[in-house]
Amino acid sequence: MGATRVARSLPLQVAAVCYRRHGSSIEFLLVNTNGGNKWTFPKGCTEARLSHSQAAACEALEEAGAVGVIEPRHFHLYLHSKGVFWQPSGVQEFVVKAFLLEVTHTRQPGESMRNPTWFGAPEARKMLAKGREVKYAAELQAVIDRALDRIEPEKAVAPTYPESRSPRVILPS
Numbered sequence: 001m002g003a004t005r006v007a008r009s010l011p012l013q014v015a016a017v018c019y020r021r022h023g024s025s026i027e028f029l030l031v032n033t034n035g036g037n038k039w040t041f042p043k044g045c046t047e048a049r050l051s052h053s054q055a056a057a058c059e060a061l062e063e064a065g066a067v068g069v070i071e072p073r074h075f076h077l078y079l080h081s082k083g084v085f086w087q088p089s090g091v092q093e094f095v096v097k098a099f100l101l102e103v104t105h106t107r108q109p110g111e112s113m114r115n116p117t118w119f120g121a122p123e124a125r126k127m128l129a130k131g132r133e134v135k136y137a138a139e140l141q142a143v144i145d146r147a148l149d150r151i152e153p154e155k156a157v158a159p160t161y162p163e164s165r166s167p168r169v170i171l172p173s
Contacts, residue, residue, distance in 0.1 A: 013080065013094045014052050015043035016060035016070060016101040017147050020118070026151055028124040028144065029103060031063045031114040039127040041143070042066065042114075043080070043096055056099040064116040065109035070101040076146045078139040098143050100150060121148055 018029035018041070030039040042063035047055045053072050060066040074097040082092050109116055119127055125144050129137035 010079075010093050010095045012046055013043050013096045014046055014056040014059065014074075015041040015096050015098045015143075016056040016064075016066065017041050017075075017098050017143060018060050018064055018066045018068070018101045018103050019147065019151060020103045022118075022120075025120055026148060027118045027120055028147070029060075029064050029066055029106075029116055029118055030124060030127060031109075031116050034113075036113060036115075038131045039117075039124075040080075040140070041098070052097055053099045056097070057101060060101050060103075062110040063114045065107045066101065066103045066116070067105050067107065068101050068103040070099050074099050075150050076143055078143055079136065080139065081133075081136055098147075100147060 020027050020029070029042075031042050032038070033040050042056075042059040044055070044059040044062075046052055047058075050058065051072070052074065053070050057070045060068075060070075076098040078096050078098060080094045080096045082094070106116070121144055125141045128140035128144070132140070
């Protein structure tokens with residue numbers, strides 16, 4: 001079954017992948033899940049009156065107290081699950097649209113039990129995997145990898161020199 005078909009058959013949520021530049025590295029802002037035993041990105045349901053990126057920005061504010069600039073288009077889709085197979089309600093899968101949000105400042109989140117915490121990329125990957133099935137851990141770790149692919153090329157722009165009309169882009173070797 002193709003990814004598009006799967007995406008159309010599962011309920012949709014939106015996530016704000018909150019990040020900041022800290023020196024030469026990138027840090028990600030993660031929050032505790034409702035149960036408090038796992039880390040995740042601020043995420044939730046879409047809202048009819050908001051675009052998907054606006055809904056993701058609202059989740060970032062409510063769950064992490066994060067304020068910043070969100071990209072209008074998602075950069076990644078991933079699968080997320082809620083529930084456990086041994087409970088009567090079972091496991092529900094969701095397709096999540098991930099939006100990059102560069103955090104400019106934080107304030108007290110609306111949901112106090114979320115414990116928003118900054119992690120460097122390697123640590124964020126570990127924290128997102130902890131306590132999850134391999135399939136869903138890999139989905140979340142891929143979000144970090146894709147986010148870095150989108151964010152880090154911005155660091156590679158060199159200053160414009162007088163003899164050039166456009167900035168030179170330095171590609172990683």
